[in-house]
Amino acid sequence: MRVLAITPNVAIDRTLDVPGFAAGAVWRARSASVVCGGKGINVARAVIALGHTATCAGLVGGHGGRLATEAAAAEGLQSAWTPIAGESRTCVIVVSGGEATVINEPGPAVAADEWARFVADVSRAAATADAVCLSGSMPGKIAGMAIVDLVRAAARHGAPVWVDCSGEALATASAARPFGIKVNADEAGALLARPITGWQQAAAAAATMVADGVSVATVTLGAEGAALACGAGTWIARPPRLRAVSAVGSGDAFLAGLMIGWGHGDRPDAALRLATAAGAANALQATARIDSADVTRLGAETEVFGPVRAG
Secondary structure (H helix, E strand, O other): OEEEEEEEEOEEEEEEEOOOOOOOOOOOOOEEEEEEEOHHHHHHHHHHHOOOEEEEEEEEOHHHHHHHHHHHHHHOOEEEEEEOOOOOEEEEEEEEOOEEEEEEOOOOOOOHHHHHHHHHHHHHHHOOOOEEEEEOOOOOOOOOHHHHHHHHHHHOOOOOEEEEOOHHHHHHHHHOOOOEEEEEHHHHHHHHOOOOOOHHHHHHHHHHHHHOOOOEEEEEOHHHOEEEEEOOEEEEEEOOOOOOOOOOOHHHHHHHHHHHHHHOOOOHHHHHHHHHHHHHHHOOOOOOOOOHHHHHHHHHHOEEEOOOOOO
């Protein structure tokens, strides 16, 4: 299976392991890593770890952009970058005691002609993809029809497009009717203007998004699992209890597993099981990575219930 993973706001991810970290003091990192970052990049890594092919697309510019593309190439990630004049962002992730503190820069300004070139590049790259995902924040002040144009360009050649964004970008992308939406409880709550604190609310939120026009919707609940809704019904998944190292990137690994399971024609419950296991496997790593052996083991230990009554 070939996945095109779109990251409009590509970053350099600098991850620091700082035992006992708290704000307001001077700390020394036990270790550090620097990689090409962004949610779509994380999806691509997970797709590859699950035995499939991924191409990364995104906007890159300046010294940060050069460093990001070089880091991606060093990993062996296939790419279809779009160059811009602005400086790509840097994000800092501090890992301590199984929790992560993430500081994300906003990203560069993008000119109208640069965005138009990006949309055209995405359309070309999507022509050979079996699935496409649009993940993460937008750079600068990109909004409105520009995001709709991107979703439609990604879908132009018939591949299903999955969206994992938040805030205004999520609301706008949803209006373009992508094939699938993957969001966490906070993002779904903001989109639907109601609190989501457990599986019943998550299931109802996913069902609402399907009723609004997408084919598949999932709402993740962190360590508590996820809900999936589609035309055939609604399901709930609960992963086994883990001693997490870092949850950064777990939602992206979840999306990778979901796209692969769905693309293979798996039943909704089986696709949700693979997605949940992939997300849980990522939490066992200090950086956004999964081990396929962990996914297999955790998949066998994940509980899936349904179809359940949503609402």
